Amino acid sequence: MAILQEKSVNKMADLYNNGDSFLGFPTKHILAKGKEVKLHTEEQEGKSFSERVDLLWQKCPRTYGHHDLMIAAFPLDQKDVATLYIPKEVMLEKPLTSTRYQEGNRLPLPNKVNFHPQPQEYMMMVEKAVARIKNAELKKVVLGRLMQIEFSKDVNIRYVLQNLLADNEDKFNFAVHLSDEKSTLIGSSPELLIKKEGGKVITNPLAGSRPRMANEEDDKKMAQELSCSEKDLYEHRLVVEAIERNLKPYCRTLTVPARPSVISTKTMWHLSTKIEGELYDESVSSVQLAESIHPTPAICGTPAVNAFQLLNELEPYNRHYFTGMIGYSKRNGDGEWAISIRCAELSQRKMKLFAGAGIVAQSVPQEECDETAAKLKTMLSALGIE
Numbered sequence: 001m002a003i004l005q006e007k008s009v010n011k012m013a014d015l016y017n018n019g020d021s022f023l024g025f026p027t028k029h030i031l032a033k034g035k036e037v038k039l040h041t042e043e044q045e046g047k048s049f050s051e052r053v054d055l056l057w058q059k060c061p062r063t064y065g066h067h068d069l070m071i072a073a074f075p076l077d078q079k080d081v082a083t084l085y086i087p088k089e090v091m092l093e094k095p096l097t098s099t100r101y102q103e104g105n106r107l108p109l110p111n112k113v114n115f116h117p118q119p120q121e122y123m124m125m126v127e128k129a130v131a132r133i134k135n136a137e138l139k140k141v142v143l144g145r146l147m148q149i150e151f152s153k154d155v156n157i158r159y160v161l162q163n164l165l166a167d168n169e170d171k172f173n174f175a176v177h178l179s180d181e182k183s184t185l186i187g188s189s190p191e192l193l194i195k196k197e198g199g200k201v202i203t204n205p206l207a208g209s210r211p212r213m214a215n216e217e218d219d220k221k222m223a224q225e226l227s228c229s230e231k232d233l234y235e236h237r238l239v240v241e242a243i244e245r246n247l248k249p250y251c252r253t254l255t256v257p258a259r260p261s262v263i264s265t266k267t268m269w270h271l272s273t274k275i276e277g278e279l280y281d282e283s284v285s286s287v288q289l290a291e292s293i294h295p296t297p298a299i300c301g302t303p304a305v306n307a308f309q310l311l312n313e314l315e316p317y318n319r320h321y322f323t324g325m326i327g328y329s330k331r332n333g334d335g336e337w338a339i340s341i342r343c344a345e346l347s348q349r350k351m352k353l354f355a356g357a358g359i360v361a362q363s364v365p366q367e368e369c370d371e372t373a374a375k376l377k378t379m380l381s382a383l384g385i386e
Helices: 009-016 047-056 120-132 156-169 217-227 228-249 284-295 302-314 366-383
Strands: 002-004 021-026 026-033 069-075 083-086 091-092 110-116 139-149 172-176 183-190 194-195 200-202 206-211 251-255 261-263 268-272 275-279 326-330 335-339 341-347 350-359
Touching: 009 156, 009 172, 021 156, 021 194, 021 326, 026 341, 047 069, 047 194, 047 284, 069 172, 091 261, 120 139, 120 302, 120 350, 120 366, 139 302, 139 366, 156 172, 156 183, 172 326, 183 366, 194 284, 200 228, 206 217, 206 228, 206 350, 217 261, 217 268, 228 251, 228 275, 228 284, 268 366, 284 326, 284 335, 302 326, 350 366
Parallel strands: 002 091
Antiparallel strands: 021 026, 021 172, 026 091, 069 083, 069 326, 110 139, 139 350, 172 183, 183 341, 194 200, 194 335, 200 275, 206 268, 251 275, 261 268, 326 335, 341 350
16 A cells, blocks of 8 residues: 655545545545455444454455555444445545635536425424424434435536535545445535544534524524524533443543534534543554444434434435444554535435434424535535535
8 A cells, every 4th residue: 555645635636536535534634546455245244343344454464565544434324334445555645725626517417306305204204203202212313314416417526525625624525435336425524423543532523503694693693593502402412421421431531521612614503512532441443432432312313222213214215324434544443433424425427415403302393304404505515506
């Protein structure tokens, strides 16, 4: 595995070709070309995510060369197949400023657009979920929608990726070639699931959202409203408490702020809590730590078993990679994983976009439906669709 450096972000994006994988994370950009070793579907059956990673490293002993980095896209459900491999060639760099792709006429126009479920059906799903929550079956569930687009011609992933990098330069941008060898998972997640370096661990859950406003005063009011919203603060607290509870057994110290802050993307405001810890055992891998908190209540609900059962009952599709985790790990276990949100699965001219909203007892169906529409704008903007 060759490791190259000193590439500018725009040149790096220019080097991206179909079949490559790109991770544009806040502190590191990675371009991976080729697959030295990968894990096939039959090798993954019955294995946890960390067991799959261990098997991948076993298939690539050190005598093969300096293969110390693997790329993966893990699904929401551990029963589903994941994409994980060790690249033949890796290019690394520190992030630099990017600019949007200027030749918009080379991004195709949509021919067909469908929502699954339709807005009215989604609001009925929310009503059913609220009733189940009020019946004390669970406290929160996250329900999602798909937007399916068929374009007039194949979409050039490189152009979309460059737009995502320009619009969301401090977020977790990605374009990972999936194991079916036909599709790419592409997006810009604002949410860090886990980062592990040596004995240090960081997670940054987001829960509770508002759309950004074009008018500056209205935008500030929206952020202020979010920071004081009893419903959103409760929803956020459920996430933070679950993560704290699940990480504590691994950590000598764990610092959890008393109140969330408000952060923004180009399209959304979010409640955010950055949690930092010091591990008892540095040999615990980033994937093991991620497994201990995934899926968080931010993308599934709580209690996890009840929420997962309900979302599978109500959502008319299998999320697979949507709300899974995406990132990289080194052979020593250090790594960084983002939650696969604000993303789409792209195969030539067909694209599936996903967005979800957290449902609690105080949820209003129309507001939750509007929230999913606002979250879809991250990908739509990168496609030149306003």
